[in-house]
Amino acid sequence: MSDAVTIVGFGPSADAVVPFAKGDVWVLAHDPQYTANATRLFEMHDMDLVVKYRRNFKERLATLAEFIPVYTQKPEPWLTHNRVYPLTEVTDMLGMDYFQCSIAYMVALAILEEFDEMTIAGVDLVSSKYAAQRPNLEWLIGHAQARGIDVHIPDWSEILRYDPRGGLPGDRRGTLEYPTRYGYAPTNIVKGEYHKELPGMEDQHAAVKEAMNVEVLP
Secondary structure (H helix, E strand, O other), X not given: OOOEEEEEOOXXXXXXOHHHOOOEEEEEXXXXXXXXXXXXXXEOOOHHHHHHHOOOHHHXXXXXXXXXXXXXXXXXXXXXXXXXXXXXXXXXXHOOOOOOOHHHHXXXXXXXXXXXXXXXXXXXXXXXHHOOHHHHXXXXXXHHHHOOOEEEOOOOXXXXXXXXXXXXXXXXXXXXXXXXXXXXXXXXXXXXXXXXXXXXXXXXXXXXXXXXXXXXXX
């Protein structure tokens, strides 16, 4: 087995990484661009639904499976090189069944197989559409790093990146902007949606604001 794996999504960061990837390259089965680079393909959605709603997908995947192993939820006899995803082994390793997207299954399998190096490309998560996927992937990356896997993320991905819009503890009317790291040198307060505060919190909020010497927008 190769000691390095590149896990590929649809984001633009894949363009600068995949052509130069070393070792294994794991690609989503419905990827229109990088299946030619793949050493493994993954279709973790319900296959009946995928075949029903994606035109010509079954024929295309059957052709790819003649040359590339395809991982699926359950056995698919019509795929020449089909491998059933080892869900029990993976969840036993992680201690829970927590997968928010197909990339999460791929990252978890790479951890199980004990790769030395993992690159996650094209998984930029810059859209709110993918907000629920980010904590799942970052949790898995933590697992990988704890096991000694060297994880690489392209600079333009949102994964493991600091968001300068931090927050003032207890205040929901404004959001502090911290330029370098949370809690250091706030530069601005951005007005946000006001939510009714919990009883008894007013004094705590006032003390925090006074200690930080900041002015909160009305």
